[in-house]
Amino acid sequence: MDDQPVSPVDENPWDALRRFTNARIALGRAGSSLPTAPLLAFNLSHAQARDAVHQPLDTAALHDALRAAGFDTLDAQSAAPDRDHYLRRPDLGRTLCDASAASIAALAADTSEPPELVFVVADGLSAYAATRHAVPFLTALRAKLGGWSIGPVVVATQARVALGDGIGELLRARIVVVLIGERPGLSSPDSLGIYLTYEPRIGRSDAERNCISNVRPEGLGYEAAAFKLHYLLNEARRLKLTGVGLKDHSDALIASPAQTGGAIESG
Template identity: 75%
Template sequence: MTNANAWDALRRFTNARIALGRAGSSLPTAPLLAFELAHAQARDAVHQPLDTAALAATLRAAGFDTLDVQSAAPDRHHYLRRPDLGRMLNDASEARLAEQAAANSDAPDLLFIAADGLSAFAAQRHVVPLLTRVRAKLRGLSVAPVVIATQARVALGDRIGELLRARIVVVMIGERPGLSSPDSLGLYVTYAPRTGRHDAERNCISNVRPEGLDYETAAFKLTWLLNEARRLKLTGVALKDHSGSLPAPDAGIIEA
């Protein structure tokens, strides 16, 4: 027999595991199975590889050019145990980006990087719908091809942006999965990216997904940060998010 919890009415306000009831001295079967499923989904999110071909095809169908790179971590085993390797490009990717930069004399204003991070699910599901909303708000900016990065940590964007001479880089990366959010996407914005940048020199927008920070709100906040980063020529702790609520539908990034 399951005994209800007096806090049951509070469950509609949170995804946290509260007021689950009790069966004897243990959890009822349903919430126990739900917990085990969430744990399995979180583990899968960490180990599932990013389908780069499918993501590239979807991005191209949406009108974005793409480039593929990989970090110096040769596989998931090394990626999880050697975070330093996830912050460096492998030799083939270094050469590919150097060729791309040589073929384009103009430095792009903006570079987006879609990275697997700790949840390939996040990049697979959320990058394209987010980028299509961001693109609608961009005005007067040159944008590089979207770089799809595997076995990637956030700081890998510094080297990619440095090679492509981008003024601002946005790393869209799968965040560490939780038991209620296996597909949360984080956005890390860095002005003048280069090897050796510190986390304090970035701005972060977290929990981008329909169940968290929805695409339209995330696109608005990202656009606001990009605008301010260009105006102030900085990102990080010196750039505070004062974007407020969503503006009128036609508001976007101002031209230089």
């Protein structure tokens, strides 16, 4: 007789497909519930997503990493005084606090030639994303930006996407690019979103900017994202616009079919 215990888990016939995706498929079943292992994994992912939302951005470490990579940096903070206000009052996250607005305006006044391009690295809804991906992505992109005048990288806290409009307007930049932590998912607590806006100014709508989403090694890799952003930047400069009027056709220029895990959107 076979003395091996019978597993209480009913296996899912799709189990062989799980290696192709991080999605929660083919988890099996134990009675009317999930097996213990996938249930614990779900609880861990949920905790990581919550932590990503509340974890503060280590701005000192990010400044050090950016400067070590050869970028000039400066600080900015939104009008949201803390994380609680940031989560409850999205409007405050779209506006610079008075001190940041004054310091950026003073820097712009001392700059004779405004930059074509300004990057803003923002915590958004996942400081993990900004911490892990901003520097390697910018390093991959910088190699493609010959001929562009680039301003300092602004490290922004308690920030929403539209905060970049006020920053870009004060610095008189032609284009602002906001690298921001996206809303965490249960399989991606560190996804980075990239938003670009031509002629940024307060009051720009989401329809006037483009977005590249899911930038991370498990999604859209740094090189692929840098290629796409470089294409959009050149097109924005040529057409003098971003948003719904700027379409992405960069996939037709990619020699290899790799790295299709991200998404490109307008608006």
